[in-house]
Amino acid sequence: MAKAPTRTNRERTETTRLALIEAARALFVTKGYADTSTPDIAVAAGITRGALYHHFTDKRDLFRQVLLREAQAVTADIEAATPDQLTPRRALLDGSEAYLNAMRVPGRTRLLLIDGPAVLGLAEIMAMDDATSASSLREGLSRAGMGKGEVSLDALGRLLSAAFDRAALEIDAGADVGEVRAAMLWLLERALGAEKKR
Incomplete structure (x- = not known):
């Protein structure tokens, strides 16, 4: 019978971190940040509280990693x-x-758009957004030539990002997905203007 390969310390560390992040995510979604305790997370992950604090400074740090x-x-x-x-x-x-x-x-909407700003503060959430999806949006706006020479690309990106976030909140609250999606794409099409013929 073949012997199972031995995992490295790094692999064990990553496995433990991932288990904590996944357990925390599930609890933050079902119970909310305030009503989730570190003992709850440790039990759900099958890990000791000491191990949790070895990998994360505190619950807020773990929440940050989930987000x-x-x-x-x-x-x-x-x-x-x-x-x-x-x-x-x-x-x-x-x-x-x-x-x-x-x-x-x-x-996801609750984590990123509701609990995230409430727990970490708007400045930290905006910085996280700027490094992830907002960065993709700015790149897309730049490639499409939107606002070139007319308005600040950063300001335009922030405003459109806010509109997308509002659309996600509307959908999460039960609005008709098709209607919200159609309205957002209509808005973006108008902002893009007429497609140039080649």
């Missing part, structure tokens, strides 16, 4: 939907739809 993982997953979905061969316009529209789809993962 970062969620934000990175959204960005990965946007990037997967916008391969380089798409026209800048098509990439921006497809990336927008990918964002709305990615935010429909159960609990």
Whole structure:
């Protein structure tokens, strides 16, 4: 019988961190940040509280890592939907739809758009957003030539990002997905203007 390969310390560390992040995510979604304790998380992950504090400073630090993982997953979905061969316009529209789809993962909107700002503060959430999906949006706006020479690309990106976040909140609250998606794409199409003929 073949002997199972021995895991390295790094692999064990990553496995433990991932177990804590996944257990914490599930509890933060079902119970909320305030009603989730570190003992709850440790029990759900099958890990001691001491191990939790070995990997994370405190509950807030663990929450931050949960949110970062969620934000990175959204960005990965946007990037997967916008391969380089798409026209800048098509990439921006497809990336927008990918964002709305990615935010429909159960609990994600609550984590990133409701609990995140309340727990970590708006400045930290905006910095996290700037490093992930907002960065993808700015790149898409730049490639599509939106606002060039007329308005600040950063300001335009922040305003459109806020509109997308509001759309995600509307969908999460039970609004008709098709209607919200259609309205967001209509808004973006108008902002892009008429497609130039080649």
